[in-house]
Amino acid sequence: MAGSVHRGAGGGDLPFTDPAGRPTLRTVAELAGVHVSTASRVLNQVSGPGVRSASRTTSERIRRIAQRVGYSPNPHATGLRTSRSNLVGVLVPRLVDIVLATIYEGIEEATATYGFSTFVANTGDDPVAQRQRTEMVLARRVDGMIFGDAYIDGGFLDEIAGRGVPFVLVSRRAGAHPSVTCDDVLGGRLAAEHLLGLGHRRLAVIAGEPYASTGIDRTAGFRAACAEAGVEVPEARVVHSGFDTEGGRAAMVEILAGGDVPDAVFAVNDFAAVGAMGVLRDAGLAVGRDIGVVGFNDVPLAGSLPVGLTTVRSPMHEMGVRAAHLLMRRLRGEQVESERLVPSLVPRASTLGVEVGWSGARGVGPGSGAGAPGSTPDRPAPRTPTPR
Amino acid sequence: MAGSVHRGAGGGDLPFTDPAGRPTLRTVAELAGVHVSTASRVLNQVSGPGVRSASRTTSERIRRIAQRVGYSPNPHATGLRTSRSNLVGVLVPRLVDIVLATIYEGIEEATATYGFSTFVANTGDDPVAQRQRTEMVLARRVDGMIFGDAYIDGGFLDEIAGRGVPFVLVSRRAGAHPSVTCDDVLGGRLAAEHLLGLGHRRLAVIAGEPYASTGIDRTAGFRAACAEAGVEVPEARVVHSGFDTEGGRAAMVEILAGGDVPDAVFAVNDFAAVGAMGVLRDAGLAVGRDIGVVGFNDVPLAGSLPVGLTTVRSPMHEMGVRAAHLLMRRLRGEQVESERLVPSLVPRASTLGVEVGWSGARGVGPGSGAGAPGSTPDRPAPRTPTPR
DNA sequence: CTGAAAGCGCTTACAG
DNA sequence: CTGAAAGCGCTTACAG
Numbered sequence: 001m002a003g004s005v006h007r008g009a010g011g012g013d014l015p016f017t018d019p020a021g022r023p024t025l026r027t028v029a030e031l032a033g034v035h036v037s038t039a040s041r042v043l044n045q046v047s048g049p050g051v052r053s054a055s056r057t058t059s060e061r062i063r064r065i066a067q068r069v070g071y072s073p074n075p076h077a078t079g080l081r082t083s084r085s086n087l088v089g090v091l092v093p094r095l096v097d098i099v100l101a102t103i104y105e106g107i108e109e110a111t112a113t114y115g116f117s118t119f120v121a122n123t124g125d126d127p128v129a130q131r132q133r134t135e136m137v138l139a140r141r142v143d144g145m146i147f148g149d150a151y152i153d154g155g156f157l158d159e160i161a162g163r164g165v166p167f168v169l170v171s172r173r174a175g176a177h178p179s180v181t182c183d184d185v186l187g188g189r190l191a192a193e194h195l196l197g198l199g200h201r202r203l204a205v206i207a208g209e210p211y212a213s214t215g216i217d218r219t220a221g222f223r224a225a226c227a228e229a230g231v232e233v234p235e236a237r238v239v240h241s242g243f244d245t246e247g248g249r250a251a252m253v254e255i256l257a258g259g260d261v262p263d264a265v266f267a268v269n270d271f272a273a274v275g276a277m278g279v280l281r282d283a284g285l286a287v288g289r290d291i292g293v294v295g296f297n298d299v300p301l302a303g304s305l306p307v308g309l310t311t312v313r314s315p316m317h318e319m320g321v322r323a324a325h326l327l328m329r330r331l332r333g334e335q336v337e338s339e340r341l342v343p344s345l346v347p348r349a350s351t352l353g354v355e356v357g358w359s360g361a362r363g364v365g366p367g368s369g370a371g372a373p374g375s376t377p378d379r380p381a382p383r384t385p386t387p388r
Numbered sequence: 389m390a391g392s393v394h395r396g397a398g399g400g401d402l403p404f405t406d407p408a409g410r411p412t413l414r415t416v417a418e419l420a421g422v423h424v425s426t427a428s429r430v431l432n433q434v435s436g437p438g439v440r441s442a443s444r445t446t447s448e449r450i451r452r453i454a455q456r457v458g459y460s461p462n463p464h465a466t467g468l469r470t471s472r473s474n475l476v477g478v479l480v481p482r483l484v485d486i487v488l489a490t491i492y493e494g495i496e497e498a499t500a501t502y503g504f505s506t507f508v509a510n511t512g513d514d515p516v517a518q519r520q521r522t523e524m525v526l527a528r529r530v531d532g533m534i535f536g537d538a539y540i541d542g543g544f545l546d547e548i549a550g551r552g553v554p555f556v557l558v559s560r561r562a563g564a565h566p567s568v569t570c571d572d573v574l575g576g577r578l579a580a581e582h583l584l585g586l587g588h589r590r591l592a593v594i595a596g597e598p599y600a601s602t603g604i605d606r607t608a609g610f611r612a613a614c615a616e617a618g619v620e621v622p623e624a625r626v627v628h629s630g631f632d633t634e635g636g637r638a639a640m641v642e643i644l645a646g647g648d649v650p651d652a653v654f655a656v657n658d659f660a661a662v663g664a665m666g667v668l669r670d671a672g673l674a675v676g677r678d679i680g681v682v683g684f685n686d687v688p689l690a691g692s693l694p695v696g697l698t699t700v701r702s703p704m705h706e707m708g709v710r711a712a713h714l715l716m717r718r719l720r721g722e723q724v725e726s727e728r729l730v731p732s733l734v735p736r737a738s739t740l741g742v743e744v745g746w747s748g749a750r751g752v753g754p755g756s757g758a759g760a761p762g763s764t765p766d767r768p769a770p771r772t773p774t775p776r
Numbered sequence: 777c778t779g780a781a782a783g784c785g786c787t788t789a790c791a792g
Numbered sequence: 793c794t795g796a797a798a799g800c801g802c803t804t805a806c807a808g
Contacts, residue, residue: 019471020552024785035795040787055793072527076473077785079464080800083407096493101484105510117507117528122493139460140505164408245692271689278692287694301659304633304666306675306694412801423779428803443777465801468784 014069023069031069032062039066043073079141086116088327089137092148093125097243098299099269099316100148103170106320107146114328116143123149125209130156138165144327150174151211166330170323172213173338178330180323180339182314184214187343188221188266190312191294194345195264196229198352200292204237204262206251206272215240218268218296218312237262241272248275256283264292264351270299270311277307277350292351308348315341402457411457419457420450427454431461467529474504476715477525480536481513485631486687487657487704488536491558494708495534502716504531511537513597518544526553532715538562539599554718558711560601561726566718568711568727570702572602575731576609576654578700579682582733583652584617586740588680592625592650594639594660603628606656606684606700625650629660636663644671652680652739658687658699665695665738680739696736703729 016026029039034054042054042062054062065071079085088111092100108118119140121133130149134156137145145167150157154174160167161177169179195203205222208215219238226233236258241251248267252275255262267273273295277287285291288307295302298313322339329336404414417427422442430442430450442450453459467473476499480488496506507528509521518537522544525533533555538545542562548555549565557567583591593610596603607626614621624646629639636655640663643650655661661683665675673679676695683690686701710727717724 018785025787026785036785037787037796038794041794044787058793072523074468074785075528076464076467077800078787080462080468080784080802081786081788083800085464094493095483096486096489098484098486098489101486101489105482105484108508108510112524117524119505120496120508122496135460136500136505140463245689249692274689275692277694281694301633301662301689304637304662306665306669406801413803414801424801425780425803426778429778432803446777462801465784466803468786468800469802469804471784 018074022074023071024074025071027069028062028066028071031065032058034058034062038062043071083141085141085143086114087140087142088116088118088324089134089140089142089145090118090120090148091123091130091133091137091145092120093243094122095120097271098301099243099297099314100171102316103148103320103323106317106322107170107324108320110321110324111328114324116328125149125211127151127156134160144168144331146170146323146327148172150177150179150213152213152216153211166327168323168327168330168336170319174213178326178336178338180319180326180341181213182319182343183340184217184343185221185224187296187312187314188218188223188268189225190343190345191218191266191296192222192225192229194310194347194351195266195292195294196226196231198264198292200264201231202237202261202263203231203233204255204265205233205239206241206248206255206265206267206269206276207238208241208243208247208268208272210240212243215243215268218266222266236260241267243269243272245271245275245278248272249279250275252276252279261285262291264294266294266296268296270295270297270302270309273309273311273350274301274305277305277309288349288351288353294351298346302346303348305350307350310348310351311346312343313346314343406462410462411459413459413461415457416450416454416459419453420446422446422450426450431459471529473529473531474502475528475530476504476506476712477522477528477530477533478506478508478536479511479518479521479525479533480508481631482510483508485659487631487685488559490704491536491708491711494705494710495558495712496708498709498712499716502712504716513537513599515539515544522548532556532719534558534711534715536560538565538567538601540601540604541599554715556711556715556718556724558707562601566714566724566726568707568714568729569601570707570731571728572605572731573609573612575684575700575702576606576611576656577613578731578733579606579654579684580610580613580617582698582735582739583654583680583682584614584619586652586680588652589619590625590649590651591619591621592643592653593621593627594629594636594643594653594655594657594664595626596629596631596635596656596660598628600631603631603656606654610654624648629655631657631660633659633663633666636660637667638663640664640667649673650679652682654682654684656684658683658685658690658697661697661699661738662689662693665693665697676737676739676741682739686734690734691736693738695738698736698739699734700731701734702731 014023014027015030018024025036025039029036039062042059095101111118119137123129123133147169148171150169150172152174157174157177169177173179173181205219207219223233239251239254241247267276273293280287287293295309295311298311302309302311326336402411402415403418406412413424413427417424427450430447483489499506507525511517511521535557536559538557538560540562545562545565557565561567561569593607595607611621627639627642629635655664661681668675675681683697683699686699690697690699714724
């Protein structure tokens with residue numbers, strides 16, 4: 001079967017194919033009447049004007065034949081010979097998290113333009129899985145790695161760096177390792193300034209996992225901006241959480257259990273915000289009227305929710321693309337610098353209709369009304385606008 | 389650097405490492421004082437009781453040393469020699485669709501138990517990308533493929549099958565190619581029976597892409613159950629759509645534009661349902677009170693929405709796992725059969741509070757109340773319960 | 777029970 | 793401009 005199914009586009013059985021019937025370099029060379037080394041040189045030639053690895057006619061013949069038989073080099077042979085695989089390993093907490101999936105799409109897209117393929121693995125933010133999956137990926141002889149699941153302390157990453165594996169981080173930073181992140185401190189500030197501007201003073205934070213720089217920095221930025229405005233966010237109203245809806249639910253329950261209902265909540269992740277909204281609904285609080293909620297990332301769904309979610313948009317796809325480019329530069333041996341991309345606030349109904357010291361913030365910032373197709377129309381004007 | 393960073397766990401530089409300083413089979417053999425062929429035989433030996441490829445003491449010594457130096461076989465060398473890569477290629481429409489991401493997690497998890505790694509690629513359901521990504525994956529010499537983006541006509545897949553590439557389908561079926569799907573016809577029926585049982589008669593369907601068996605079968609099952617109950621679903625109220633929130637929005641707008649407001653809508657995908665809910669909200673219709681909405685898949689978010697979404701749960705993760713097992717069996721040369729997994733209805737607030745001929749459906753089916761942590765509490769009893 | 781050889785499909789100095 | 797050789801790290805009959 002193998003010998004009969006894989007044929008060149010030219011039809012007919014080919015000489016010197018591999019066991020699966022695919023054409024090899026030898027197939028091309030033989031058909032062109034040249035030595036395989038000549039075929040190799042021609043096919044790998046950087047198409048510069050000055051350099052030539054064979055006469056024009058020979059080169060053209062080889063290329064034509066390669067094309068006709070559908071030659072594609074065996075990556076195992078190439079990899080064995082060159083000890084380069086054109087493979088990168090990507091570790092993420094979970095691909096079902098749309099934030100990471102979007103980042104990964106950017107990585108995949110950008111690495112493909114360099115002729116690289118990617119292995120992705122989920123680690124669930126579990127240190128044991130991180131080690132195990134990293135070893136598995138390394139055993140595949142990837143040329144480099146991108147970690148989307150860094151712990152802020154970075155002990156494991158130091159170790160990997162010590163073994164000489166080139167890598168970059170994405171989404172989360174750790175130590176001095178090169179990373180591409182959102183400016184999370186700024187993002188937290190944007191959320192705080194928005195809520196403060198609307199007159200909120202009793203604020204709570206659903207802060208994410210304590211080991212992730214995203215949650216840490218967003219929370220820090222939020223609290224810093226509050227402090228500058230003379231507003232304190234007490235420890236009891238800053239609770240850690242998973243980044244998913246369930247995490248948001250649990251955190252919101254804990255905050256409400258404090259007995260002390262905030263007038264607005266900042267969740268460092270949209271899905272956590274959705275979970276929080278569910279709890280608030282069950283508690284009889286109308287989000288966007290009785291209480292404000294701000295999320296982070298601006299996932300596509302945020303604007304389509306029954307109550308549109310005000311959120312801080314982070315350039316997820318772009319982060320993935322940039323991380324891929326950064327890794328490619330590292331693989332070329334260049335010295336690289338970390339990059340921090342700028343977030344922006346997207347105001348929607350979950351904060352714009354709340355009846356606390358409203359200050360005309362409506363329409364402020366990008367995306368407020370004319371935003372994405374999924375954006376939420378503004379609510380009717382709140383009843384008691386009280387300009388600052 | 390290379391020579392100094394990669395060392396065995398035993399410390400010290402190793403002899404006969406690869407260019408990156410990793411131990412090779414030769415490293416192990418040399419250290420054990422045997423020929424590399426002996427080391428290879430021992431390390432690859434299926435640990436059966438009868439068969440031995442070396443004396444006990446020799447075997448143990450080789451294994452101990454391999455372990456100590458952290459030997460892992462070079463997959464390029466193994467692949468070149470055996471023409472097997474232990475790699476599978478996975479094509480999906482989009483990994484940012486949590487449905488596909490969940491399926492992929494199942495695939496990845498299950499293939500890993502066989503020592504396989506996976507390449508995933510997004511095709512965006514674009515036929516050109518499908519071809520291009522398939523060729524790219526095949527050029528990596530995968531042993532088999534899993535397609536999550538099959539078109540119902542399956543022309544492209546027939547071609548791939550004709551080239552002798554072993555593959556299975558997941559999520560969507562096509563032609564006679566082996567597939568693991570949800571019983572989508574049954575799922576559509578469950579949705580219809582639920583709505584009919586609640587007294588709904590003016591039904592609409594957001595049917596998904598016309599080339600995807602998921603949407604086709606769910607719609608067919610829905611309409612068949614309606615027909616059997618003597619309820620007609622006119623063509624004008626069955627509209628195709630993308631599977632995302634934006635697709636659901638567009639479809640709902642189109643349905644409403646018909647001038648003829650349904651009393652319930654079945655969307656073949658939860659995210660499309662969320663998009664539809666957004667449009668209904670904007671149109672001043674209260675979902676779960678003025679109009680019923682049913683989705684499909686039961687993504688984690690469904691139960692956390694401000695109005696909990698009634699939906700048909702499909703075993704997404706399980707589908708991925710089964711598809712992986714099915715492919716592995718194909719790779720062993722076994723004859724395989726398609727599998728169809730059973731869906732179940734999860735009633736929530738988006739249908740349980742609607743004021744049309746209510747029939748005591750509350751509490752029917754699994755997951756109605758005691759469901760996931762994210763499930764939505766039932767609404768207060770509707771005002772005019774009218775048993776069938 | 778173990779070794780020696782051949783060869784998988786490439787690339788890369790090195791000759792000529 | 794082109795060929796010939798060596799070798800990447802394995803596995804697998806084949807001897808002995």
